[in-house]
Amino acid sequence: MDRKVIITAESTCDLTADILQGLNIPIIPMYVNIEEVSYKDGVNIQPDVIFTTFETKGILAKTSAIPVYDYKLFFEKYIEQNYEIVHISLGSKFSSTYQGAVNASNMLEHVRVVDSGNLSTGYGHTVMLAAEMARDGKSPEEILTELSHFIPKVKASFVIDTLNYLHKGGRCSSVAALGANLLQLKPCIEVVDGEMKVAKKYRGNLERTLKSYIDDKLADLNKIHPKRIFITHSSCSDEMVEMVKNAIEQKEYFQEIIVTKAGCTISCHCGPNTLGILYYDL
Structure with a gap:
C-alpha cells in the first residue's frame, strides 16, 4: 500500500493552530528551561511566562534542542500510521x-x-508550502525539489523594541543595550544565509519605527510574491498589530495577510514588543 506524505515541523515555525490543523502538520515542541525546570514550548509554557519571569526575577528562559530520542518516537508514530515523512527543521x-x-x-x-x-x-512559510504540496498529492521527491528552490527566497526580519533580552542572553554588550535604550534605537534583525544579522537601526518610538520598517521592506513589491505575508509578533498590543496590518493592506498587494504570535524561541531571545513581517520573493 502506498504511503501518504505528511509534513512535520518544530514549534519554532510559529504557525497558528488553525493552520496546523487545516494542513495536518504535526508539531514536536522545543524545550524551554527556566532555572532547573524544563518545559515544552506551546504545551505547558507560553511566552507571557518568559516575560513575567524576566521582569520580576531577572531570570531569562533558555531554549534547548530536542533530543534525538524524542524525534525518533515522534517519527515512529507517523511511520506506524503509514506515512512518508518530510520533516522541516x-x-x-x-x-x-x-x-x-x-x-x-x-x-x-x-x-x-x-x-x-x-x-x-x-x-513557517516553508512548512506551509510543503504541507500544501503534500495535500495536493505531491511526492516527497517533488516536495524536496521545490523546497530547494523556495528556501533561499524567504525573507525574515524583526524589529526589536528592547535589547535587554539579547544582552541578558549574551548576544550584545551592556554598553550597546544601554545606548540603544537611551537613544531609542530599534534594531531590525534579518535572517541572512541562515544567520541573524543587524540590518538597520531605527530611531524613535515603536510605532514610528514599524511604519518606516514596513515601507523599507515593501519598497519594491515587484520582487515579492503576492501569495501571503506573515505578521508575527511577541505580545504587541492589538492596536500596534492592527496598525501594521492596515499599513500592509494599504499596499493592496498581498492575497493573504496572516497574523501569528511568536512562540517561546523568538520570545526568549528578543523579548516583548518584537514584530516582523515575513514574506518570500518571486
Whole structure:
C-alpha cells in the first residue's frame, strides 16, 4: 500500500493552530528551561511566562534542542500510521535541532529532513508550502525539489523594541543595550544565509519605527510574491498589530495577510514588543 506524505515541523515555525490543523502538520515542541525546570514550548509554557519571569526575577528562559530520542518516537508514530515523512527543521545555524532530526531519521526508514535555513514564520512559510504540496498529492521527491528552490527566497526580519533580552542572553554588550535604550534605537534583525544579522537601526518610538520598517521592506513589491505575508509578533498590543496590518493592506498587494504570535524561541531571545513581517520573493 502506498504511503501518504505528511509534513512535520518544530514549534519554532510559529504557525497558528488553525493552520496546523487545516494542513495536518504535526508539531514536536522545543524545550524551554527556566532555572532547573524544563518545559515544552506551546504545551505547558507560553511566552507571557518568559516575560513575567524576566521582569520580576531577572531570570531569562533558555531554549534547548530536542533530543534525538524524542524525534525518533515522534517519527515512529507517523511511520506506524503509514506515512512518508518530510520533516522541516529550524535553521541549522540557529540550533542543533536539525542535526538531531537527521540523526533520528538515520535510524528509520520513510523520513526525510529539510533544513529550513530560517526561524519563526520564515520557517513557517516553508512548512506551509510543503504541507500544501503534500495535500495536493505531491511526492516527497517533488516536495524536496521545490523546497530547494523556495528556501533561499524567504525573507525574515524583526524589529526589536528592547535589547535587554539579547544582552541578558549574551548576544550584545551592556554598553550597546544601554545606548540603544537611551537613544531609542530599534534594531531590525534579518535572517541572512541562515544567520541573524543587524540590518538597520531605527530611531524613535515603536510605532514610528514599524511604519518606516514596513515601507523599507515593501519598497519594491515587484520582487515579492503576492501569495501571503506573515505578521508575527511577541505580545504587541492589538492596536500596534492592527496598525501594521492596515499599513500592509494599504499596499493592496498581498492575497493573504496572516497574523501569528511568536512562540517561546523568538520570545526568549528578543523579548516583548518584537514584530516582523515575513514574506518570500518571486
